[in-house]
Amino acid sequence: MIGAHELRGQLALAEDHIHLNNAGVGPLTRAGQEAMHRMARLQSEQAFATIEEIIDVYNGSRAAFGALVGAPAENVSMMQTCAAAISQVALGLDYECGQEIVFCDQEYPSNAYPWYEAARRHQLVPRLITSEADFDLDLEKVLSAIGNKTKVVALSWVQYQSGTCSDLKTIKSECDRVGAWLVVDAIQGLGVIPFPEDAVMPDAICGGTHKWLCGPLGHGFLIMDEEKRAQLSPLLHGAITYGTPEDLVEPGKAMRTDCGRFEPGNPLLWGGVAGAGAGRRGGTIGNLPT
Numbered sequence: 001m002i003g004a005h006e007l008r009g010q011l012a013l014a015e016d017h018i019h020l021n022n023a024g025v026g027p028l029t030r031a032g033q034e035a036m037h038r039m040a041r042l043q044s045e046q047a048f049a050t051i052e053e054i055i056d057v058y059n060g061s062r063a064a065f066g067a068l069v070g071a072p073a074e075n076v077s078m079m080q081t082c083a084a085a086i087s088q089v090a091l092g093l094d095y096e097c098g099q100e101i102v103f104c105d106q107e108y109p110s111n112a113y114p115w116y117e118a119a120r121r122h123q124l125v126p127r128l129i130t131s132e133a134d135f136d137l138d139l140e141k142v143l144s145a146i147g148n149k150t151k152v153v154a155l156s157w158v159q160y161q162s163g164t165c166s167d168l169k170t171i172k173s174e175c176d177r178v179g180a181w182l183v184v185d186a187i188q189g190l191g192v193i194p195f196p197e198d199a200v201m202p203d204a205i206c207g208g209t210h211k212w213l214c215g216p217l218g219h220g221f222l223i224m225d226e227e228k229r230a231q232l233s234p235l236l237h238g239a240i241t242y243g244t245p246e247d248l249v250e251p252g253k254a255m256r257t258d259c260g261r262f263e264p265g266n267p268l269l270w271g272g273v274a275g276a277g278a279g280r281r282g283g284t285i286g287n288l289p290t
C-alpha cells in the first residue's frame with residue numbers, strides 16, 4: 001500500500017489536472033509507460049534477436065495480475081480486453097438447452113451482451129436480477145435466483161454505475177451447492193480495494209488494465225485454474241493454442257491446457273507488460289490508499 005503523494009509522483013498527469021474518473025479510464029503510470037518504451041526499444045533495435053527477452057518479460061508480467069487475487073501466474077491468460085475475457089467464458093462453455101444464466105440489470109454492457117449471446121446460441125434462459133431503487137443489489141434476490149438449472153452466475157465484483165459490491169463468498173458457496181459457475185468481472189475493484197481474502201476463488205475472474213490498475217487501454221486478462229480452463233473451448237485458434245511457433249502442423253493435435261489455451265497468436269505485449277508495470281506500484285501490486 002502506498003500513500004497518495006507517492007502515487008501522484010508515479011503519474012504523469014499535468015500538475016493542474018484533477019482526475020476523478022478511474023472508473024472510466026485511469027491515468028497510465030510512468031512505470032507503465034516505461035515498460036512499453038523498454039519493449040519498443042528491444043524490438044526496434046534487435047527485432048527477432050530479442051524475442052526471448054521480450055517473451056520472458058511478458059510471461060513475468062502474468063504474476064502481477066494473478067497476485068491481485070492471490071492466484072499463481074500460470075492461471076493468468078492475457079486477453080484483448082475485459083469484454084474478450086468475459087466472451088471467452090460465456091461463449092466457450094458447454095451448455096444444455098434450458099439452463100439458466102443469472103446476471104443483473106445494472107451490469108456494464110460488456111458483462112451483459114456476451115451472456116445474451118450465449119443464451120441465444122444455446123437456448124439458455126437469462127435470469128435477470130432487478131436492482132433496488134437505490135441501485136443496491138439484494139443478496140437474497142441473487143441467492144434465490146440460483147437453482148438447479150443455473151449454469152452460470154455472472155456478476156461484477158463492483159458495479160460500474162453504483163459501486164455496489166457483490167458478496168462473492170456467499171454467492172460462490174450457493175453456486176457450489178448447485179454446481180454452477182461464478183464468473184466475476186473484477187475490473188472496477190482490482191487496484192482500488194483489496195480482493196476479499198476470504199472469498200472462495202470464483203471459477204473465472206475477468207479484468208482489464210485501464211481503470212484502477214492505471215495501465216493502458218486495450219488489455220484484459222482471464223484468471224482460471226487448469227481444471228476450469230479445460231472445460232472451455234477456445235474461441236480463437238492459432239499456433240499458440242496448440243504449442244509454439246516452432247511446431248509444425250499436426251492435424252488433430254490436442255490443445256494446450258495451460259494459460260496459452262486462449263492466446264492464439266503472438267503476445268499482447270504492450271498491454272501485458274505496461275499493465276503489470278503500472279500495477280506494481282511502489283513495490284506492491286494494486287491497492288490504492290483508501
Ligand SMILES: Cc1ncc(COP(=O)(O)O)c(C=O)c1O
Binds near residue numbers: 084108156160187
Ligand atoms: C464492469 C465493467 N466491465 C468491463 C468494462 C470495460 O471492458 P471492455 O473495455 O473490455 O468493454 C467496464 C468499463 O466501463 C466496466 O465497468
